[in-house]
Amino acid sequence: MLVDFADIEQARSGDDAAFSRVVSAYRKRIFGTIGRLIGRADDVEDVAQEVFLRLYYSLDQLRTPEVFEPWLYRLTVNAAYDYLRKQKRRSERPMADLSDQQVLLADAAEGTRRGNEERQKAGIAELVQELLAGVSEADRMLLILKEVEGLSLKELEAIYRVRENALKVRLFRARQRVIKAWSAAARCAPGSRGGSVTKEKLS
């Protein structure tokens, strides 16, 4: 927890200063999560505003401060879903572009060799986002929360309100789909150096 339970209790009972403390404590983390969930840095602040706005007006429904973080993550996931639904982002990012992204990644790797770390990072971000575009929105968010945000299965259980075993199955299938998408893209673009470059970069 990034804040005291007392702050959450006070915010819940209408203390605006306590609510500001809660927002200040969590905003950076929520910004990061939203950024990785929606994949568009420009719109992160707007989605984060919506998350905290929803938090303000739903705090009175929070049963206990102990479940605050899963509650906040649930609001974040829902706001990200709403945003993505509005943007119809997936239709704008077809899987067919994956090989191009691999080429970009290869270019990024060359940049790395020239000491351009930023380009390498951008390449990795692009690659992961394109790979994740191959799975459903729900699975993509689940994978990001588990594998990137580092949430535990217990936390995910509280956020999604589904059993741990069901989550494990969904995660396993989602991972398999990502691996398959990668293999398919590598086959489609035999000339691209994406596979070897990634191995090189990740080792």
Next chain:
Amino acid sequence: MSDQELDRLFAAYRDAVPDPEPSPAFLPKLWEAIEARRTFRLRFQRASRLLITASGAIWLAMAMVLIIESTVSNSRPGPAIEYFLFHDLSNQKPVGRDVWKQLFAEAGFKNVAEDYLSFARTAIFTIR
């Protein structure tokens, strides 16, 4: 790609996309949005209360009009009201069935059928 490579890719992604720094205006903008929604909610609540009160009053008024109208129409059938009103406004005397028959005869209409609706105290003349 193996599971381990995928794990490493996700870890690299985590490092590649750090948590962005919120702008200094984030909190003031959030409070503006909270206030705007609060004002909207208050206005909406007031408007709904007003609407409920108004609809109750309208319902009551309509019920009263219907009651009055049904009382009036029980004493005078609709066509009779129009008939008397027309004559009243044009300063003419209402005439009875016999006078109408005489007027038709004087006008040259020999074959005039009359249907008298006793329940409405109304006569319908058909020129054949």
